[in-house]
Amino acid sequence: MKQAEEKFTDYLKRKNHYEQLVGLMIWDARTGAPIGAVEQRADVMSTISSDIFSMTTSPELKELIDELKTKKDHSAVLNRAVEEAEKAYNRNTKIPADEYAAFVRLQTNAEAKWEEAKRENDFDIFKPYLKELVAFKKRFITYLGYEKHPYNTLLDDFEPGVFTDTLDAVFSELKSHLIPLIQRVSASKHQPETTCLFKHFPKSDQEKLSISFLKTMGYDFTKGRLDESVHPFAIGINPSDVRVTTKYNENDFRVALLGTIHEGGHALYEQHIDENLIPYNLARGTSMGIHESQSLFWEKFIGQSYSFWEVMYKELAAHGTGQFDQVPLDDFYFALNEAKPSMIRIEADELTYCLHIILRYELEKGLFEGTIEVDELPKLWNDKMEEYLGIRPDHNGEGVLQDVHWSSGDFGYFPSYALGFIYAAQINQVIRKEIPDVDDLIRSENLEPIREWLTEQIHQYGAVKKPKELIAAMTGGGIDPQPLIHYLTEKYTRLYQL
Amino acid sequence: MKQAEEKFTDYLKRKNHYEQLVGLMIWDARTGAPIGAVEQRADVMSTISSDIFSMTTSPELKELIDELKTKKDHSAVLNRAVEEAEKAYNRNTKIPADEYAAFVRLQTNAEAKWEEAKRENDFDIFKPYLKELVAFKKRFITYLGYEKHPYNTLLDDFEPGVFTDTLDAVFSELKSHLIPLIQRVSASKHQPETTCLFKHFPKSDQEKLSISFLKTMGYDFTKGRLDESVHPFAIGINPSDVRVTTKYNENDFRVALLGTIHEGGHALYEQHIDENLIPYNLARGTSMGIHESQSLFWEKFIGQSYSFWEVMYKELAAHGTGQFDQVPLDDFYFALNEAKPSMIRIEADELTYCLHIILRYELEKGLFEGTIEVDELPKLWNDKMEEYLGIRPDHNGEGVLQDVHWSSGDFGYFPSYALGFIYAAQINQVIRKEIPDVDDLIRSENLEPIREWLTEQIHQYGAVKKPKELIAAMTGGGIDPQPLIHYLTEKYTRLYQL
Numbered sequence: 003m004k005q006a007e008e009k010f011t012d013y014l015k016r017k018n019h020y021e022q023l024v025g026l027m028i029w030d031a032r033t034g035a036p037i038g039a040v041e042q043r044a045d046v047m048s049t050i051s052s053d054i055f056s057m058t059t060s061p062e063l064k065e066l067i068d069e070l071k072t073k074k075d076h077s078a079v080l081n082r083a084v085e086e087a088e089k090a091y092n093r094n095t096k097i098p099a100d101e102y103a104a105f106v107r108l109q110t111n112a113e114a115k116w117e118e119a120k121r122e123n124d125f126d127i128f129k130p131y132l133k134e135l136v137a138f139k140k141r142f143i144t145y146l147g148y149e150k151h152p153y154n155t156l157l158d159d160f161e162p163g164v165f166t167d168t169l170d171a172v173f174s175e176l177k178s179h180l181i182p183l184i185q186r187v188s189a190s191k192h193q194p195e196t197t198c199l200f201k202h203f204p205k206s207d208q209e210k211l212s213i214s215f216l217k218t219m220g221y222d223f224t225k226g227r228l229d230e231s232v233h234p235f236a237i238g239i240n241p242s243d244v245r246v247t248t249k250y251n252e253n254d255f256r257v258a259l260l261g262t263i264h265e266g267g268h269a270l271y272e273q274h275i276d277e278n279l280i281p282y283n284l285a286r287g288t289s290m291g292i293h294e295s296q297s298l299f300w301e302k303f304i305g306q307s308y309s310f311w312e313v314m315y316k317e318l319a320a321h322g323t324g325q326f327d328q329v330p331l332d333d334f335y336f337a338l339n340e341a342k343p344s345m346i347r348i349e350a351d352e353l354t355y356c357l358h359i360i361l362r363y364e365l366e367k368g369l370f371e372g373t374i375e376v377d378e379l380p381k382l383w384n385d386k387m388e389e390y391l392g393i394r395p396d397h398n399g400e401g402v403l404q405d406v407h408w409s410s411g412d413f414g415y416f417p418s419y420a421l422g423f424i425y426a427a428q429i430n431q432v433i434r435k436e437i438p439d440v441d442d443l444i445r446s447e448n449l450e451p452i453r454e455w456l457t458e459q460i461h462q463y464g465a466v467k468k469p470k471e472l473i474a475a476m477t478g479g480g481i482d483p484q485p486l487i488h489y490l491t492e493k494y495t496r497l498y499q500l
Numbered sequence: 501m502k503q504a505e506e507k508f509t510d511y512l513k514r515k516n517h518y519e520q521l522v523g524l525m526i527w528d529a530r531t532g533a534p535i536g537a538v539e540q541r542a543d544v545m546s547t548i549s550s551d552i553f554s555m556t557t558s559p560e561l562k563e564l565i566d567e568l569k570t571k572k573d574h575s576a577v578l579n580r581a582v583e584e585a586e587k588a589y590n591r592n593t594k595i596p597a598d599e600y601a602a603f604v605r606l607q608t609n610a611e612a613k614w615e616e617a618k619r620e621n622d623f624d625i626f627k628p629y630l631k632e633l634v635a636f637k638k639r640f641i642t643y644l645g646y647e648k649h650p651y652n653t654l655l656d657d658f659e660p661g662v663f664t665d666t667l668d669a670v671f672s673e674l675k676s677h678l679i680p681l682i683q684r685v686s687a688s689k690h691q692p693e694t695t696c697l698f699k700h701f702p703k704s705d706q707e708k709l710s711i712s713f714l715k716t717m718g719y720d721f722t723k724g725r726l727d728e729s730v731h732p733f734a735i736g737i738n739p740s741d742v743r744v745t746t747k748y749n750e751n752d753f754r755v756a757l758l759g760t761i762h763e764g765g766h767a768l769y770e771q772h773i774d775e776n777l778i779p780y781n782l783a784r785g786t787s788m789g790i791h792e793s794q795s796l797f798w799e800k801f802i803g804q805s806y807s808f809w810e811v812m813y814k815e816l817a818a819h820g821t822g823q824f825d826q827v828p829l830d831d832f833y834f835a836l837n838e839a840k841p842s843m844i845r846i847e848a849d850e851l852t853y854c855l856h857i858i859l860r861y862e863l864e865k866g867l868f869e870g871t872i873e874v875d876e877l878p879k880l881w882n883d884k885m886e887e888y889l890g891i892r893p894d895h896n897g898e899g900v901l902q903d904v905h906w907s908s909g910d911f912g913y914f915p916s917y918a919l920g921f922i923y924a925a926q927i928n929q930v931i932r933k934e935i936p937d938v939d940d941l942i943r944s945e946n947l948e949p950i951r952e953w954l955t956e957q958i959h960q961y962g963a964v965k966k967p968k969e970l971i972a973a974m975t976g977g978g979i980d981p982q983p984l985i986h987y988l989t990e991k992y993t994r995l996y997q998l
Contacts, residue, residue, distance in 0.1 A: 039741035
């Protein structure tokens with residue numbers, strides 16, 4: 003038995019090494035790889051991805067899985083690793099290898115085409131690729147089968163065990179509270195004065211602050227680096243190599259500053275996963291939603307908290323160009339938390355954010371149940387924006403083309419963002435019970451106890467514990483949108499004097 | 501037969517894809533990968549390297565090679581690919597795997613010990629490791645066999661087909677001309693005033709000039725990028741992804757500017773190799789010497805030519821901080837081409853450079869024919885420095901310990917540096933016959949015809965044609981030091997008014 007376990011972890015470690023290379027290629031492609039090398043890179047990505055695919059589907063692995071399953075007294079970690087390997091084996095043996103390789107190749111090309119389409123503001127450039135991506139995924143669902151709703155098969159890739167029935171219920175509860183709240187906020191006579199947010203803020207100063215914030219959060223620069231990219235992201239190549247990117251807008255410092263805190267939250271998760279989980283292929287986030295709960299916890303419940311700015315406002319002002327000189331902290335804080343419907347999800351405020359997600363969820367669900375066609379997406383997108391947020395995109399660049407996700411075939415991904423916010427609010431509620439002096443810690447720039455609590459409850463386990471287990475262990479309950487609804491209602495009623 | 505060829509190129513393409521990933525890892529490690537990730541990266545590198553090794557030694561490959569060899573009417577490209585694959589197979593299977601693994605372990609330790617020895621200025625720290633490295637390599641030569649001279653087997657790794665008989669003849673001809681020429685230069689009363697070279701030159705201006713020079717050379721930024729690194733290098737991940745690095749010294753602009761032109765020369769070679777050679781594993785430089793001929797052609801025969809500075813000096817001065825205001829072009833040009841014996845090879849000027857190489861060649865050859873022992877190296881090194889360049893190192897740190905190459909067991913590598921310069925001078929002579937207005941082209945910043953000529957004669961073929969074939973096709977003759985001797989004699993007689 004010992005021998006089988008060793009062979010099994012050797013196999014998983016090898017797979018992890020290949021996946022680290024995929025991670026490096028992705029990071030490289032998004033931070034300045036030569037544009038002319040896209041095609042060659044797609045070839046290499048296809049080779050390595052199909053090697054990983056072969057590993058997850060090899061008969062030798064299947065034998066090891068079967069052998070390890072005959073005995074039940076393994077560690078929890080080994081059991082979980084076997085379970086995951088078996089799930090992957092089952093998924094991947096049902097999709098024909100050559101079809102999967104073609105899909106991977108399409109992904110890389112489609113991402114380049116999406117970039118072009120977005121730059122040119124022309125959905126038609128991207129449309130044929132999107133259609134192909136959807137067609138591939140529909141065929142994959144046919145191969146894999148589904149329970150209750152075809153879209154559930156896609157959801158399961160990102161948030162295991164959370165399906166359309168849960169999402170329909172949770173999202174409709176959110177909608178029923180948020181749409182009227184947003185309307186009241188928009189109608190309020192008490193509105194923030196936001197001009198200080200949009201004055202010139204030098205890029206080099208934003209960069210210095212971004213680095214300083216990351217350090218305050220506990221991000222370890224000896225195990226990571228900060229770069230610039232069109233679409234900011236964090237990527238954990240392994241727990242000792244977790245890279246963050248941001249983007250600088252000299253007329254809106256929030257993009258970089260809050261964006262960096264957000265990606266930093268993802269990065270803290272990846273940097274604090276137990277390295278001993280690498281040979282079990284479990285040194286990764288357990289789900290997209292839990293991952294997003296980490297980024298959103300730091301961005302919203304720390305970075306947009308009043309106590310954070312009580313201590314940081316002076317530093318911010320020192321790096322600006324005088325725009326905050328006449329602005330009292332309370333006015334700045336109100337401005338920073340302005341809630342106002344806007345076109346771009348990644349720039350959306352916390353009050354309207356979930357509706358951006360619910361819109362995408364409904365479109366994706368429609369695509370995969372066959373009630374919506376790709377051609378209809380631009381119009382439906384705009385219609386829903388108008389219905390939920392009362393605004394309509396002028397062009398597809400600020401509408402259907404805004405996100406990278408679909409260009410890599412990541413359907414079923416978006417709901418995790420809203421789940422992440424829901425989880426984050428649940429975590430925030432618990433953390434403020436268990437560490438009663440959270441605001442004092444923030445004001446003294448001592449965030450280590452908070453980071454440690456998160457590491458102890460979440461980070462260290464990597465993918466050993468599933469989302470619902472983590473939530474249950476922390477809260478004693480299940481997925482619950484009420485803490486989020488409560489947080490938003492309380493905060494925005496107060497700020498806007500409703 | 502068709503089927504065997506297809507299987508064979510599939511195999512080679514796959515190997516190339518893995519090698520592209522090694523290239524990406526190397527580039528990443530040298531341009532800012534997190535320091536804390538070194539250990540994980542070494543694990544991944546080890547996995548992928550042993551995969552490549554397995555590919556080159558697989559029985560399936562051997563069968564394909566044998567099958568393809570039974571028929572002789574293949575294309576020249578396929579024949580060459582089979583020859584190379586067989587050479588690699590033989591090399592990698594003749595050395596016992598455990599002995600090779602022990603050698604790799606020794607390399608890592610020896611490199612660390614060399615660093616320590618160099619830091620401590622103490623050859624004795626490195627000596628036992630160097631002895632072991634030499635012993636390993638001698639055994640490897642026994643396993644691999646050799647023709648005429650045991651050192652030839654090592655030379656063949658870097659400069660296929662160029663052996664001790666050629667090198668003895670060529671190097672002794674060089675010595676007989678260069679030693680007296682250097683003595684006359686050193687004795688000349690007419691010496692350059694070089695202070696303008698060492699005044700403050702802002703890094704951002706050096707960067708702008710580096711980019712501008714690369715563009716003028718024809719380096720394609722859509723298929724590459726320029727970064728910073730401690731040791732400048734060019735790396736061809738594939739012909740559409742060829743990256744260059746440089747290093748900026750604000751007190752010596754030449755490091756970045758001439759260094760960038762040098763690496764740009766390497767990069768032009770890699771960018772213009774026919775992409776169709778990838779599946780034959782021939783989309784790479786054909787030898788170290790030919791590669792170096794490309795970097796040195798651009799650095800010495802373009803970047804250090806008078807006509808280049810006739811057009812570029814104004815631009816250089818505009819980016820400087822006034823240091824060139826009182827310096828006429830001729831004085832600047834003399835300073836830039838100062839020739840003066842110095843201890844360190846990588847800082848040597850073009851006149852003295854080859855003697856640094858010849859010294860190393862003679863020592864290496866002696867080691868492997870058994871006429872020189874490792875213990876004797878420091879004294880022999882210093883004696884030869886005195887004999888060839890008239891200077892004697894004060895300590896081994898600026899003598900026998902200065903280069904990294906021996907610590908990783910790279911014997912047989914050094915001669916390629918001098919061969920590269922000899923080739924470059926031969927190429928320069930031909931090019932100036934075939935394109936009679938080279939200086940006019942340089943003065944009009946139209947270097948495209950020169951780059952095109954090099955692509956047609958050299959670049960496009962990748963590793964299809966061997967060094968001697970390329971030289972013969974261009975010059976109608978063999979490896980000939982006379983063009984280099986002529987170039988140096990003419991230039992330095994004129995500059996130093998001999």
